[in-house]
Each structure stands twice: as structure tokens, then as C-alpha cells.
Amino acid sequence: MHQEPFSGEFREGMPFLGGSLWIDFVNTTPVIKGTALDLIGDASGLAHWARQANIETALASEPDDPATLHDLRAQLAEAFDRLAASKPLSADLIATINHLIEHSAIRRRLADAGATTTVDEHVELAGPPVASAVAWDFAQFLGNYEHQRLRHCDNPACTMQFYDVGKNNRRRWCTMSLCGNREKVAQYRGRKAAGRAD
Ligand SMILES: [Zn+2]
Structure with missing residues (x-):
């Protein structure tokens, strides 16, 4: 798995703002302007994601x-709320994840770097690529x-x-552009309507 560090909240219009790959995977069913979408609902969407x-x-x-991914996403969405509430994960999910990661491993290799010897590590995933990458990320996350850093958009x-990775743990919105600014505009209109615009 080679997920690069975050470079933005959206990549080609798809949200990657969850802070962890498995949360981004759960976020593949956004509601945009009142319409529920499934970003991985067909083969080309999945390949794109x-x-x-x-x-x-x-x-x-x-x-x-596709059916396995659908189930995995539903299970992880439930797991998100359980983890956020400090509740134990379901035995079903634990079995699902263990099954998906059982043949994946961290490989280590010594490399001679002149005066010192370094250890190179890389993750070798086995199995269906998206399901195993997501499952591995979830296991790593745990x-x-x-x-208290696991939250839904306000x-x-x-x-x-x-997952709020901010130092102060005060993130409220999925993104400022989608939801944060909307709220600010609504508050401004509210104040204005009440004759308290500033
Ligand atoms: Zn939002």
C-alpha cells in the first residue's frame, strides 16, 4: 500500500478528507446537494477511486x-460509530478484517548503507486490492x-x-468549502434577519 500524504481534501472530485484510508472508503457514499451518491457503485467508479x-x-x-466491498463499507461505517463511542467491535467485523489481511505482511530487508546497516520495510498486500488495502489500513489504525477524534461532520x-488529526481536536466540518462556509453564511443571514448583521 502506498497511500501518499494528504495533498488535498478532494482528488478529482472525490472526498479524501477522512484522515485515514478506511474512513475515506466509508466516505464513498456522500450526499451531494441532497442526492446520495455511491462513488464505487460500478466498476469504473471503483477503478477511479x-x-x-x-x-x-x-x-x-x-x-x-462488489458485494464484499459493499458489506465491508457498511461494517466499517458501523465500526466508526462503535470506536467513537468506545464500544467493542463486532465479532463479525473482526473476522472479516482478519480474513482480508491474513496473507498480507510487512517485509523487512537489511540494506548496507556503508558505515551503517539500515532496515527497509514495506507492506506486501495479498488478496483483492481495495478490500485488503482498506482492511490493512483499518488494522493499522486500531x-x-x-x-474522541472520530467525528461526523457537524x-x-x-x-x-x-479522524481529526489537528493539535486542538476542534475540527467540526468535513471541509470548509462544503459545509463550514455554508454554516457561516447561514449564521450571517440569521444575524442579518434579526437586525444584528455585523
Ligand atoms: Zn460536511
Whole structure:
């Protein structure tokens, strides 16, 4: 898996603002202007999303199964709320994740760097590319997270969720552009209507 560091909230119009690959995967069902979308609902959408997520799918020996991905996403969406509430994960999800990562591994290799010897590590994922990359990321995430940083966007009409990596843990919105500014405009209009515009 080679997910690069965050370079923006959207990549070719698709949200990558979750702070972790598995949350971005859960966020593939955004509601945009009142319409629920499924960004990975067909093969071309899935291939497009995988490309933006830096998941290599072309060389996969075993393709992703749409029904499996659909189930995985639903299970992870539920897991998000359980983790946020400090509740234990379901046995079903644990079994699903273990199954998806069982043949993946971290490979280590010593490299002679002259005066010193360094250790190179890389993750070798096996199995359906999107499902195993997402499952691996989830397992990795569980090793180090703070539950109070898992939040839904404050806009009740928005389905996006995220892991707040900010120092102050005060992020409220999926993005300023989608929801944050909307709220500011609404507040301004409210004040103006009440004769308190400033
Ligand atoms: Zn939002």
C-alpha cells in the first residue's frame, strides 16, 4: 500500500478528507446537494477511486468483489460509530478484517548503507486490492488512535466523517468549502434577519 500524504481534501472530485484510508472508503457514499451518491457503485467508479487512493489494481491476481466491498463499507461505517463511542467491535467485523489481511505482511530487508546497516520495510498486500488495502489500513489504525477524534461532520445533512488529526481536536466540518462556509453564511443571514448583521 502506498497511500501518499494528504495533498488535498478532494482528488478529482472525490472526498479524501477522512484522515485515514478506511474512513475515506466509508466516505464513498456522500450526499451531494441532497442526492446520495455511491462513488464505487460500478466498476469504473471503483477503478477511479482506487487510483486516487493510490491502490494498485491492475496487477491484482484476485479482483475485488462488489458485494464484499459493499458489506465491508457498511461494517466499517458501523465500526466508526462503535470506536467513537468506545464500544467493542463486532465479532463479525473482526473476522472479516482478519480474513482480508491474513496473507498480507510487512517485509523487512537489511540494506548496507556503508558505515551503517539500515532496515527497509514495506507492506506486501495479498488478496483483492481495495478490500485488503482498506482492511490493512483499518488494522493499522486500531493500533494507535484516540476515540474522541472520530467525528461526523457537524452539518446534519452531510454524511461525511473523519479522524481529526489537528493539535486542538476542534475540527467540526468535513471541509470548509462544503459545509463550514455554508454554516457561516447561514449564521450571517440569521444575524442579518434579526437586525444584528455585523
Ligand atoms: Zn460536511
